[in-house]
Amino acid sequence: MKTLLTTSALCVAMPLAAMAADKPETLKIGMTTFLTGPASVFGVPARDAMDIFVENLNAEGGINGVPIEVTYIDEGAGAEALTSEYRRVAQTEGAEVMLASISSGNCQTLAPLAEDLKVPNLMWDCGTQRIFEEQSYDYVFRPQGNATSEMLAAVAYLLKTHPDFETIAVVNQDYAWGRDSWDIFHTALEAMKPGVKVVGEFFPKFGAPDFSTEISRLQALRPDVVLSTSWGGDLDTFVQQAFQRGLMNTSTFVLPLAESSLERLGSSLPAGHIVGARGDHYFLHPERRDDADFKGFMEQYKDATGDIPVYSVFHASQAFAALKTAYEKAIADNGVDWPDEDQLLAALDGLEFQGLGRALHLREDHQGVESQLMGTSAQTGEYPFATLENIMIFDGEGLLPPVGEASIDWIKGLDASFADGLSVKTYEN
């Protein structure tokens, strides 16, 4: 009887075992990131962080004994070079999973390509909300939020902290992100606070070295709030010039990407302005800063680069966590040594994972649900740059449209009660 049972068990297990893939010598992954160009302010820190994550995991023995090997592809080399490199790494080098990309334009190019090549792709940093709203994918997943959740968090924080403002002006970079983010922000404001007057809309060219004229104009207009979703050198220059000329004393700035410029801006970002982080990404994350893994990484990163990590590092940690968790889940669920592609994709569906921020999960449309951290700048003297106070962390769930709905249409249907209905936790600093 006992033999019979064992034999039947074996027979049942056999086809399962046969379905598993052979355990590879290394798990090869490809990651696109900006190593050159203006966006390398995000790309280089993310690569440095990735090196640390991989090194740490490999030191522990990798995933089920398989070490990880990353090939980086430079997004700054242009779309043509990027797609051919992507193809090469995915096909010739045999990368099992790809992580792409930082630029929204590149995500829009690479998502269909990943689908064609049948390679699982984690969209680790790009912001555009259009990807899963306009198309559905089998191989593409996004272990992070998107522009909609980021902009709605900024609007909600602004409405909660400055309920009485009447006028707003915008100074965004003249490219897809600058235009799209203003579209979302503006639509949300119109729905939630219809009386607000937009007194100025400026879209200086990407990489503009001088905002003097815009700043003079803003000083004449005296808006209550100045919004800028700019980043990198553009944001640094704009804030520095606005600070030098006293504009930051008369208007409240809303800077949804300024977390990534805090250290560089130093004392030029005075207290009282709204700072966002494209998710719950902050080197002093109030819920995570005392956790051992968080503290350990912060020290390692500081040792390796000399800087504090910016949001792209957190995004990289989320993508890496999603990858690791998905493999481990697929291995455990199927009782195999190494999952095949279908098992991995099945594990990614609805996956729960945690990087350096709060835990996230993937929705059925593969969009990640990411909490959003917003705060107000403060110069406490503890660091030679601004840190955050009055921090709010919004649950990601309420900031995204239901699956299958387009963001802009959904936002148009919202009203003044939206900000109050959100689930949020507040921290003094």
Added chain:
Amino acid sequence: MNLTIFLLALFDGISYAALVFIVALGLTLIFGVMRILNVAHGSLYAIGAYATVSLTGFFLALGFAPVFAFPLMLVSAVLVGVLLGGPIEWLLLRRIYDKPEVLQLLVTFAVFMILEDVQRLLWGTQPYFQASALQALGNVTVFGVTYTVYQLILLPLVAICLLFGLRFFLRHTVIGKLILATTEDREAAQSIGIDADRVFLFTFVVGAVLAGLGGALASPTTSILPGMGADMIVLSFAVVATAGLGQIEGAAVTALMIGLGRSFAVYVWPEVAVLVPYLIMVLVLLVRPEGLFGSPVARKI
């Protein structure tokens, strides 16, 4: 548009024009004398800015007063001119004066590309900001709008001094006259004993110093990051081409036109502000292909 806004736009336009003019001045001087369009001018501009930021950061860390940033700008500009401009002329350009223009353009473009990567190698990709010089001068308030003294007063002053200084230098000093003679006819100048090679080397170094000075003066107002040189070379080329290649006073006028056009656009129709310099260039070149102040060149043969 009321008078206040008109004046505000005027101030912004002038301070912007001043910076563009300083860079365009070096470009047009080199072209006027040597008939070479130096694309690497953009890199010299960027390196001037990087050098200023590094030097200023270094000396301020040693405890020097912020005012010390001003002489350091000059030092950086001269370093760029002598250490980079000199060797570029001496080792590269000297060999290609009699080669086709396309080749000359390609060579300076190659130098530009090399220097872009050198910047990345030396200074990395993160933006730098060093505004001590600007902060040292303080602010001034006009019609309720705060300007920095640096941008509103110092930059236009420097531009005017350079314009008249260079005019005086070319027309009333011996070296200036040698340069003009060589520009007029290189062979004739050599036959009366002018060392044309040295004149060219000197001119190129002066042009490079002006590029470096442009970068040094721009550095306190903006983030220093890779790619800043490419933007500047395009803009200053637009100025120089609109004025007519080699026209120094013309470059001042067109820089002013472009600066004012851009700042009025920001007040009246912000969407087209980016286009304005190039619209002006296209309109001028449609009517006068040789540029506003250029004269049609008679063929020698």
